Amino acid sequence: MRWLIALIAIMLAAPTLAVLPDEMLRDPRLEARARVISQQLRCVVCQNQTIDDSDAPLARDLRLLVRERLTRGDSDHQAIEYLVARYGNYVLLKPPFERATLLLWLGPAAFVLIGGIGVVAYFGRRRVTPDDNGALSAEEAARVDALLREG
Amino acid sequence: MMRLLYLLPVLLFAGIAAFFAVGLQGDPAKLPSALINRPLPPFALAGLDAATPGFGSATFVGEPKLLNVFASWCAACPQEHPMLTRIAAEGVAVYGLDWKDTPENATRWLAKLGNPYRSIASDPTARTGIDLGVTGVPETFVIDRHGRVRYKQIGPITPQDWDQTLRPMLAKLKAEA
Amino acid sequence: MTAEIGHFALILALVLALLQSSVPMIGAARGDAALMAFGRAAAILQALFVIAAFAALAFAFVRCDFSIAAVASNTHTSQPLIYRLAGTWGNHEGSMLLWVLILAVFGGAIALFGDNLRVSLQARVLGVQGMIGAAFLAFLLFTSNPFARLDPAPVNGAELNPLLQDPGLVIHPPLLYLGYVGFSVAFAFAVAALIEGRVDAAWARWVRPWVLAAWICLTCGIALGSFWAYYTLGWGGWWFWDPVENASLMPWLMGTALLHSALVVERRGALVSWTLLLGILTFSLSLIGTFLVRSGILTSVHAFAVDPKRGVFILAIIVGATGLSLALFAWRAPAMKSGALFSSVSREAGLTLNNLFLMAATAVVFLGTFYPVIIDSLHGDKISVGAPYYNLTFTPIVAVLLTLVAFGPMLTWKRDSLRGVGARLRIPLLCAVVALGVAMLVFGVDKSLAALGMALAAWLMTGAVAVLARRWRGTDFARAVRTTPLATYGLVLAHAGLGVTVAGVSAMTAWQTSKILVMAPGQTVALDSATVRLETVRQVTGPNYLATQAAFDIRRGDTSRHLTSERRFYPVSRSQTTQAGIDAGLWGNVYLAIGEADKGGAGIVVRMYHHPLVGWIWAGALLMALGGCASLSDRRFRVGAARAAAAPAGRLALA
Numbered sequence: 001m002r003w004l005i006a007l008i009a010i011m012l013a014a015p016t017l018a019v020l021p022d023e024m025l026r027d028p029r030l031e032a033r034a035r036v037i038s039q040q041l042r043c044v045v046c047q048n049q050t051i052d053d054s055d056a057p058l059a060r061d062l063r064l065l066v067r068e069r070l071t072r073g074d075s076d077h078q079a080i081e082y083l084v085a086r087y088g089n090y091v092l093l094k095p096p097f098e099r100a101t102l103l104l105w106l107g108p109a110a111f112v113l114i115g116g117i118g119v120v121a122y123f124g125r126r127r128v129t130p131d132d133n134g135a136l137s138a139e140e141a142a143r144v145d146a147l148l149r150e151g
Numbered sequence: 152m153m154r155l156l157y158l159l160p161v162l163l164f165a166g167i168a169a170f171f172a173v174g175l176q177g178d179p180a181k182l183p184s185a186l187i188n189r190p191l192p193p194f195a196l197a198g199l200d201a202a203t204p205g206f207g208s209a210t211f212v213g214e215p216k217l218l219n220v221f222a223s224w225c226a227a228c229p230q231e232h233p234m235l236t237r238i239a240a241e242g243v244a245v246y247g248l249d250w251k252d253t254p255e256n257a258t259r260w261l262a263k264l265g266n267p268y269r270s271i272a273s274d275p276t277a278r279t280g281i282d283l284g285v286t287g288v289p290e291t292f293v294i295d296r297h298g299r300v301r302y303k304q305i306g307p308i309t310p311q312d313w314d315q316t317l318r319p320m321l322a323k324l325k326a327e328a
Numbered sequence: 329m330t331a332e333i334g335h336f337a338l339i340l341a342l343v344l345a346l347l348q349s350s351v352p353m354i355g356a357a358r359g360d361a362a363l364m365a366f367g368r369a370a371a372i373l374q375a376l377f378v379i380a381a382f383a384a385l386a387f388a389f390v391r392c393d394f395s396i397a398a399v400a401s402n403t404h405t406s407q408p409l410i411y412r413l414a415g416t417w418g419n420h421e422g423s424m425l426l427w428v429l430i431l432a433v434f435g436g437a438i439a440l441f442g443d444n445l446r447v448s449l450q451a452r453v454l455g456v457q458g459m460i461g462a463a464f465l466a467f468l469l470f471t472s473n474p475f476a477r478l479d480p481a482p483v484n485g486a487e488l489n490p491l492l493q494d495p496g497l498v499i500h501p502p503l504l505y506l507g508y509v510g511f512s513v514a515f516a517f518a519v520a521a522l523i524e525g526r527v528d529a530a531w532a533r534w535v536r537p538w539v540l541a542a543w544i545c546l547t548c549g550i551a552l553g554s555f556w557a558y559y560t561l562g563w564g565g566w567w568f569w570d571p572v573e574n575a576s577l578m579p580w581l582m583g584t585a586l587l588h589s590a591l592v593v594e595r596r597g598a599l600v601s602w603t604l605l606l607g608i609l610t611f612s613l614s615l616i617g618t619f620l621v622r623s624g625i626l627t628s629v630h631a632f633a634v635d636p637k638r639g640v641f642i643l644a645i646i647v648g649a650t651g652l653s654l655a656l657f658a659w660r661a662p663a664m665k666s667g668a669l670f671s672s673v674s675r676e677a678g679l680t681l682n683n684l685f686l687m688a689a690t691a692v693v694f695l696g697t698f699y700p701v702i703i704d705s706l707h708g709d710k711i712s713v714g715a716p717y718y719n720l721t722f723t724p725i726v727a728v729l730l731t732l733v734a735f736g737p738m739l740t741w742k743r744d745s746l747r748g749v750g751a752r753l754r755i756p757l758l759c760a761v762v763a764l765g766v767a768m769l770v771f772g773v774d775k776s777l778a779a780l781g782m783a784l785a786a787w788l789m790t791g792a793v794a795v796l797a798r799r800w801r802g803t804d805f806a807r808a809v810r811t812t813p814l815a816t817y818g819l820v821l822a823h824a825g826l827g828v829t830v831a832g833v834s835a836m837t838a839w840q841t842s843k844i845l846v847m848a849p850g851q852t853v854a855l856d857s858a859t860v861r862l863e864t865v866r867q868v869t870g871p872n873y874l875a876t877q878a879a880f881d882i883r884r885g886d887t888s889r890h891l892t893s894e895r896r897f898y899p900v901s902r903s904q905t906t907q908a909g910i911d912a913g914l915w916g917n918v919y920l921a922i923g924e925a926d927k928g929g930a931g932i933v934v935r936m937y938h939h940p941l942v943g944w945i946w947a948g949a950l951l952m953a954l955g956g957c958a959s960l961s962d963r964r965f966r967v968g969a970a971r972a973a974a975a976p977a978g979r980l981a982l983a
Contacts, residue, residue: 018563020923020933021846041714044182045286047627048570050714053563057251058286061277086192086284088185093714095699100707104699108721111688119684125673149803154662160605161654164612166697168647174625174701182710226733 018053023060025067034067041066041083042091050093139146160223184292184303185284191218191298192282194271199254205272206246211294215301215324216244217317218292219268220280223251223260225288231307232264238313239267247271250280250288293317295324331396334384341377341432342465344370348435348458352451356523364451368439371454382416382429385474389416393913395481398422404487404900406872409685414498415488420622421474423501427618428464430509434538435461438513445534452520453513459848460512464643484574487872487900495557503549504576508614510542511583518607519653524662527604532594535607537960539590543583544956550576551949559908564919566945569715571626574615574697578690582610585686596676596741601661602683606734608657612650613690615789619646625701671872673746675739680701682736685729690720697910730784730830733823738798749919756794760787771839782832788827792820799846818959825951832944835916841938848931856920856938858911859883865932873898875907878922878932882911893922893934896919916940 019038025031038052043059051059062083069079083091095101116117192275195207213219219235221253239245247268249257254273261271274280283292286305293302302320304312352367354360385398390412394400402422403415417423435457442450468474487493517535521527553576558566567573578802586606590895592599608789623639670676696713703709738752763786767779795816800808841856852861861881868877875896898905911918916939923933 019844021844021926024844038718042714048568048714048796053565061281065281084185086185086281087286088183088284088710090182090710090712093712094716094720095711095713100709101699101704101711102693104713104717105721108688108697108725109691111691112725115684115688119680122680123677157601157658157662161651161658164650164654168643168651170698170702170705171619171625171643171646173705175623175636177704178624185709188505229682274545 018051018055018059019063020060023063023067025071030067030070033076034063034070037066037070038063040080040093042093044087044091078110166314175228181305182284182286184300186292186300187195187303188299190208191292191294191300192279194279194282196248196274196279199249199258199271199273202260205269206270207272208298210246210270211298213296214244215293215295215321216246216281217321218246218248218294220248220250220283220285220288220290220292222250222288223256227307228289229264231289232267234308234313235267236311238308238317239269244269246285248279249275250285251277261325291317293320293324295327330387330393331475334381334388335473337381337384338465338469338475341374341381341428342462342469343379345458345462345465346888347434348374349455349462350458351455352458353455356448356451356455356865359448361447367458368442368453371432371435371439371457371723374458375432376860378425378429378432378465380399381474382425385417385422385425386413388415391421392485393481394483394485395477395479396474397476397478398802400478400482401740402488403485404872405484407493408489410498411488411493414492416653417493417501418488418497421468421472421476424472424475424506424622426502427505427509428461429466430505431457431461431464431512434509434513438516441755442534446530447522449517449524449531452523453516456516456519457512460516460649463648467638467641467645471635475948487898489903490873490896490898490905491560491963493872494556494560496560497550500549500552500556503545503552507542507544507546507549507576507583508579510545511539511579511586511611511614513538513542514586515606515611515649515653516547518604519656520654521604522653525660525663527593527600527664529594529597532590532603535974536590536594539587540584540956540960543580543587544953544960546576546580546583546817547949547953547956550580551946551953555946558912558942560905563935564840564908564920564939564942566921567944569696569713569718571697572621574619574693575620578693578697579610579613579617581596581686581690581693582606582613583691585683586610588682588686592676592679598668598670598676599680600664600681601657604661604664605657606683608650608653612646615642615646615649618642618828620697626697668742670741671743672908673739673744673749675736675741676731676746678736680931681732682729685725685732689722689729690724692725692953693718696721727780727784731789732825732827734787734794736821737795738791738821740752752798752876753791753794756790757763762786762788766877775838778834778838781830781837785827785831785834788830789824790823792827795820795823814962815959816954817956818962820955821958822952825948825953825955827948828951829948832941832946834946835941836939836945838885839940844933844935846926846931847934851931853934854937855918855936857884858938860916860918860920860932860934860936862934868894870896870966876922876925876932878909878920878934880909880920882918882920884911884913884918891918891920891921895922895924912943914941914943917942 002063019035025034035052039050041051041053041062043049043054043062045057045058046054046056049059051062065083066079069082074082080092089096095104191208191211193208195209196205198205210216214233217238221231235245245268247270252273254275254276255272257271272279277285284303289307291304291308292300295301295303301324302316304317308317348367348370351370352364354368384947385396388396388399391411392399392403392405392412398419398421399415402419403412407415415422417426432569435454438450438453438457440713442453445453514535517531517538521531545732549572553573557568559563559864563665580639586603589599589603593603619639619642622635623642624636625639699713700711703711711890734753735749738748764779767782769779770777784792796812799812799816843853843855845853847853847862849862849864852859854860859882862884863879863881865876868875873896875894877892877894880891880893882891889911891911892907894907894910896905896907897903906921907921908919908921910920917937919937919939921935923935925932
């Protein structure tokens, strides 16, 4: 029970590190927005880290920049666009939805669909027509039981 | 029809392998500039000391110019320095942006290695660097006579870079309207 | 001297591999027993020579023979012995040699223990193994010689990257490579079967243990890598969708599909061509993973030093291996005997759906990983594909898959009814709904996705137990437990383990808390129900590093634990690492990592996290591996059984 009580608390849903206390904004709501935005932005000089995770000096600069834009009243989208204008789409960890990335975003659903069609077509050739709605006769049921018992 | 389906995997694979082959040519670490064919973001920075003025975006009109981002602590910059000196000697206007550095250190560094720059601007906070999309040093921007960024060189300028890429580009930009 | 011996051994191994690629193939085509026997001898000899070469390199590493370039770049006399040894595979050349070692040893094993295989099949399998081995031995000798000399030899080496000086390095790469290379056996079997033109139950029985063993190793390897990142990188992350991580996930997903479709081949003789295709593709993904790490085509924390020439060579190997085998598939597979019929509600159908969603998931990871390369080739633009993408695409597909998992074992072969299987899953469904309700109540409606995750976890865990319950119901309990096949226990453990991992992932994704602040010694901070007190901060010295060490006292409930976190500086390589202090508990961890000292002198930066159920992520993976081991040790599926069981196709079999 204790663990249950222990976990009832204010949730921040903000995993990760590298933000220093002196960077954090006073307003908790702005700071929370800044953390969420930082987790969507790539540290462009690191190997595959967000600016929220990275210790690199440029990551720190960009974290401070995001906070500055938010303090100036930018919306989340505007703050992100500010960085995209300077560093390109590379800085976005969630790729934009545009003509070049159509395959990327529609691909997954297409895979399931095409695969599904393939499976259905395959079933069509493999179908066993149920003759007696699949029920077993008494004798078959007894045989099944015997087989199950012997494992 | 069914036989064609069996061909699908090998055909798809051929396409993927082709992309891999092309992908090997590139360098995933080099980030192309987001500013290509766009005007330089407006900025105006002070120089290294009170006596010498810095420069700003307004400086980059009239003829094609180079904007070189450097720092005194940068390990690769001394490699490129002789190249910059040579480029400046050929009459190209090279401007230096001292990035994330103190003016004193930069002055000392330039005194040791020589000063190829027409003018030097100091950007200790790297705010202008961010506006330019700078990710490290050295980087060099090629700006045309209208103040538009046309090319960004990442890393030190080697003699091959100068002969094969930058010099022809500057000649072409000079001939442009 | 050892370097020369090692180098020479590699050259001999290459010659043997080339012979192994050709002679048994000719022998099988001609039915010449002597040539086929030569293939077996070549495989065993090749293994011995590669073992000798690897031993030579390992010896050089341990003895700090800095005249060898690989040793000089990756080890230092101050490095502890275990990391000098593990450094053997902590670099490109050495790890490639480890890969080749495992490949050669597996080939030797097939030669030694493959007596109950059809001789021609065994010969062809060895031939394919030989080709792969020859290709990689050539790669080693011509582009990545582990025994390349440095002249003059330096007095001391550059030390191994401090992040790698960790027990993880000792086990993680070998486990992963056992997995990757293990799938080469399935690949060899698939290609051999295509050449032979037939697949039967004996083939499936021979392949399955190899696939299972490779899968178990890969599961453990990936879990270990995730765990290693969690406690080493200092921020409690456990999966980053890094290209190299994806490179290990893709063969795992496809290997899981292969495991399950091989089951259908074995029992019902259906899905034959598909299973052959999977056998080829799974190892191809292993090869592509190798290509990713060593070619420099994508940036990654895992990437070795990059040389485009190596990338071209590996790409050539991939084009040869995958391209040729897929072409062979296109040519020969259509003629393969098709298998038994089954209805659209049956275990075969369930397993087909399993494969569909696993393949879709694999395709999504592949697309996301390589899309930046595609865009770069086409437009010269650079984009990033990170966690937000995969959360939107990979997660829904896997969620559907996991829902289907509980159905599979409850379905009968050949023909079943939806109502029937639904009735068998009533209790798991109930448990899932209850879990959903509880999770939403406790953590709020806005975390409904995590609550759904918990419901899925409950569904999986109770669904697995239900398989046993159904078997044991109404009979003598002790006898039922004894007579239940190990493979059934394997299934139950593996599927339940899946549920445990899902629970951990859901909890970590949505219910973490964190605090970042400057603390002074003596200060106490509350984190959820735990109180964290910073006791002391002092400087300590390790064998090859200097560190700032902070000691903490954690109070959870009425238990108090002592933790330390360090920030280490390695003078030889001039790099820094953070060692986190972790208080691990059944229901979650408290995770502490210190940062720099505050510039104002007020104390030290402390990052503290509460990670609910994080251990479950890896515990679940361990359960899956244990399930695999249980299945592997089931004597019914040993190759000897293939002789006795000329199973009539219509026979009903459960679990």
